[in-house]
Amino acid sequence: MAETLLTVENLTKKFEGNTILDGLNLTIQRGEVVVIVGPSGCGKSTFLRCINALEPIQEGTISLQGTPIVYGSKNLAEVRQKIGMVFQSYELFPHLTVLDNIMLAPMKVQKRNKDEVKEEALQLLDRIGLKDKADSFPRQLSGGQKQRVAIVRALCMHPEILLFDEVTAALDPEMVREVLDVMLDLAKQGRTMIIVTHEMQFAKAVADRVIFFDQGHIVEEAAPDEFFEHPKTERAKQFLNVFSFEKVEHNK
Amino acid sequence: MLDLGLDVLFKGSNMLRLLQGLWVAMQISLVSIAVSMPLGILCGGLMTMKNKLVRFIFRVYLEIIRIMPQLVLLFIVYFGSTRVFGWNLSGETASVIVFVLWGTAEMGDLVRGALISIPKHQYESSEALGLSKIQTYRYIIIPQTVRRLIPLAINLITRMIKTTSLVLMIGVVEMLKVAQQIIETNRMTSPNAAFGVFLVVFILYFLACWPISMLAKYLEKRWR
Numbered sequence: 500m501a502e503t504l505l506t507v508e509n510l511t512k513k514f515e516g517n518t519i520l521d522g523l524n525l526t527i528q529r530g531e532v533v534v535i536v537g538p539s540g541c542g543k544s545t546f547l548r549c550i551n552a553l554e555p556i557q558e559g560t561i562s563l564q565g566t567p568i569v570y571g572s573k574n575l576a577e578v579r580q581k582i583g584m585v586f587q588s589y590e591l592f593p594h595l596t597v598l599d600n601i602m603l604a605p606m607k608v609q610k611r612n613k614d615e616v617k618e619e620a621l622q623l624l625d626r627i628g629l630k631d632k633a634d635s636f637p638r639q640l641s642g643g644q645k646q647r648v649a650i651v652r653a654l655c656m657h658p659e660i661l662l663f664d665e666v667t668a669a670l671d672p673e674m675v676r677e678v679l680d681v682m683l684d685l686a687k688q689g690r691t692m693i694i695v696t697h698e699m700q701f702a703k704a705v706a707d708r709v710i711f712f713d714q715g716h717i718v719e720e721a722a723p724d725e726f727f728e729h730p731k732t733e734r735a736k737q738f739l740n741v742f743s744f745e746k747v748e749h750n751k
Numbered sequence: 752m753l754d755l756g757l758d759v760l761f762k763g764s765n766m767l768r769l770l771q772g773l774w775v776a777m778q779i780s781l782v783s784i785a786v787s788m789p790l791g792i793l794c795g796g797l798m799t800m801k802n803k804l805v806r807f808i809f810r811v812y813l814e815i816i817r818i819m820p821q822l823v824l825l826f827i828v829y830f831g832s833t834r835v836f837g838w839n840l841s842g843e844t845a846s847v848i849v850f851v852l853w854g855t856a857e858m859g860d861l862v863r864g865a866l867i868s869i870p871k872h873q874y875e876s877s878e879a880l881g882l883s884k885i886q887t888y889r890y891i892i893i894p895q896t897v898r899r900l901i902p903l904a905i906n907l908i909t910r911m912i913k914t915t916s917l918v919l920m921i922g923v924v925e926m927l928k929v930a931q932q933i934i935e936t937n938r939m940t941s942p943n944a945a946f947g948v949f950l951v952v953f954i955l956y957f958l959a960c961w962p963i964s965m966l967a968k969y970l971e972k973r974w975r
């Protein structure tokens with residue numbers, strides 16, 4: 500039987516009185532890849548930020564392997580090591596080389612041995628084809644390369660679960676693929692991931708389960724084929740329609 | 752040959768006196784810089800605090816210092832302190848006080864600017880990796896702040912050095928004052944001396960500030 504990794508119960512998040520997330524419940528099993536889709540502003544990013552305790556929440560509990568994740572609590576650094584997060588905007592540290600970006604947290608937070616961390620970092624870089632960029636600075640990389648390094652940086656902490664928030668949304672189209680390929684590779688390795696994305700083809704390919712968010716609620720939850728081919732709710736249908744185009748009739 | 756009256760500099764100990772004047776100016780600026788840089792860093796740190804009162808007080812302080820010409824500040828501290836408090840400050844002490852007040856305000860504002868220019872997601876991605884608040888500042892925020900700050904701070908330092916030329920107005924015998932004295936004494940014998948002497952003063956100021964400016968340029972390039 501699969502092990503439950505992440506449990507979210509009755510999560511409620513408000514910004515200045517506006518309820519953004521309204522009593523969400525969700526459990527994620529080890530090895531599962533869950534894709535969250537939904538219209539802009541429905542709270543997808545906020546949800547991921549709450550999981551990593553970057554936002555205070557008003558109600559509910561979030562726990563990882565039974566350890567509660569509480570905003571501002573003392574053991575936060577410890578739980579966060581188990582959660583890898585990659586954001587939409589490139590958030591590498593500009594004053595550190597690629598290698599130092601990756602090695603900082605394993606060495607300073609986990610106090611791991613430098614040589615061992617370096618070897619692993621170089622291995623991971625090699626795997627995504629960026630070993631020769633180890634000593635470059637982030638400003639010398641393309642957007643796609645930066646995002647791949649950010650993924651490696653999260654991986655090097657050996658997280659239990661990875662959170663991706665629209666990691667390709669700010670990229671030029673020709674760079675999207677290289678980043679998505681890295682994520683597909685991670686899925687094949689059996690990593691547990693929560694992915695927020697607007698790339699529907701990718702979602703279909705990578706997901707074990709698709710969750711459709713709207714107005715702070717989970718409106719629909721299904722296997723990808725089912726969700727994309729036969730959405731049950733009207734709102735999901737409308738949402739998916741945005742991504743398909745009617746053929747234009749040319750009047751001759 | 753064009754007569755610049757440079758010969759007056761070689762009369763007696765004139766050149767030495769000019770250099771001593773430069774030394775007085777440098778002492779005032781170095782002491783002021785040494786005191787106002789750390790104070791400025793402290794103020795800048797306080798300025799980014801959430802406390803509204805602290806921010807307001809610093810804002811007022813900065814605006815007052817900015818609006819006042821440095822000369823007026825010098826007069827207020829030098830003559831005012833004697834009048835109002837009966838203190839008998841030397842010109843040098845008064846100068847250091849004014850330059851510290853000014854340097855602290857400007858440096859504080861630079862530090863504040865550098866700190867708030869670090870994007871929020873730098874803090875967040877650091878914390879998301881499990882770094883503590885202190886580690887985040889130590890490894891992520893402060894190194895980036897310092898890189899932004901150093902060229903700006905050096906610029907401020909050269910401005911402070913140059914502005915010491917005002918302290919002659921409150922009786923401090925620094926380089927410009929010595930230059931005036933030399934020119935005055937030799938007005939009859941060498942009427943062109945004004946040009947030559949001030950030219951030398953210019954070169955000496957340049958020599959004092961130029962290496963610092965170059966350092967700033969170099970660091971800026973290296974850390975861009």
Ligand SMILES: Nc1ncnc2c1ncn2[C@@H]1O[C@H](COP(=O)(O)OP(=O)(O)OP(=O)(O)O)[C@@H](O)[C@H]1O
Binds near residue numbers: 514538542543
């Ligand atoms: N710091 C904040 N203060 C106030 N409101 C916020 C804040 N952050 C987000 N919100 C609001 O919360 C709602 C959800 O935002 P969120 O960024 O989670 O949406 P999203 O689903 O990720 O959208 P997108 O697809 O555009 O990224 C939005 O209405 C937004 O305006």
Ligand SMILES: [Mg+2]
Binds near residue numbers: 544664665
């Ligand atoms: Mg978002």
